[in-house]
Amino acid sequence: MARPKIALIGAGQIGGTLAHLAAMKELGDVVLFDIQEGIPEGKSLDIAESGPAEGFDAKLKGTQDYADIAGAQVCIVTAGVPRKPGMSRDDLLGINLKVMKAVGEGIKAHAPDAFVICITNPLDAMVWALQKFSGLPTNKVCGMAGVLDSARFRHFLSLEFDVSMRDVSAFVLGGHGDTMVPLTRYSTVAGIPLPDLIDMGWTTKDKVDAIVQRTRDGGAEIVGLLKTGSAYYAPATSAIEMAEAYLKDQRRLLPCAAYCNGEFGLKGMYVGVPTIIGDNGIERIVDIKLNKDEQAMFDKSVDSVKGLMDACKGIDETLA
């Protein structure tokens, strides 16, 4: 049986890391697409040359031609520009919306059966625009943010409790921005919910509040340190987790930017919600009950995503 084909649209920091991870995990053959000539070709060759030492079997190809993504089972989109210090994710909207149009048309023409994972910021508005421009079914187009935000939350919690990150599960919902909603009630250490851990005296509410804030600022913390761009190792690993769930029909329950059609009381928009990913793409949105405070945070986050969608409609009338 032929290996699956994974198309990576954008061969920058995240795109290159995605290609490396996909090859090392033998998820399939990789096509790395970018408008910059030489970058995807150079990264593909470099990664392919790591194959003998690492011992993986995967073909890698760099290209500027959308025809090369033909028949891809998965497309991961990072094309666009990242943040620099002082910029918000929303500052990227105008430039990246135009990029989504070109990418959406390329996917529509050459890989209409793919499962598409968007990473380009501002995430929730870009994945919505990408679905519209590509015309692919909504269950086959989603955005990566919740897996990364939850991973950051889990990492910080594991430091606080001094336990393995594997034993910490955590949930971050809402839009991928300053209004994201880390849900402490649904976050646990080996099944013990955070509020119980506070009651037990293992940590304090103030410490958990500080961790929640650090999670919200997690992207900006990295941008501030790197100064030349934004995070890429953890974002790439998070998207690969989603791609693997699809390719292997794992039915993982992962928070993703998914198209809501009634779930969480929302219609016709993308926002971070718990989903099940299997070989039909987004198989299901898990419509969990939020308490009053959580609902208020979620509503605020939804409003900020709607604001970005309106801004997109103002720029491109085909989205209205």
Ligand code: A3D
């Ligand atoms: P970067 O290293 O600049 O790579 C972006 C690549 O896109 C560059 O190589 C560009 O040449 C290429 N590109 C630009 N326009 C096009 C086009 N029309 N077609 C194809 N390729 C094009 O950025 P990066 O990899 O660090 O980040 C990529 C995106 O991911 C940015 O928008 C970031 O803000 C975003 N990001 C999102 C998260 C989330 O959690 C959602 C996390 C980190 C970064």
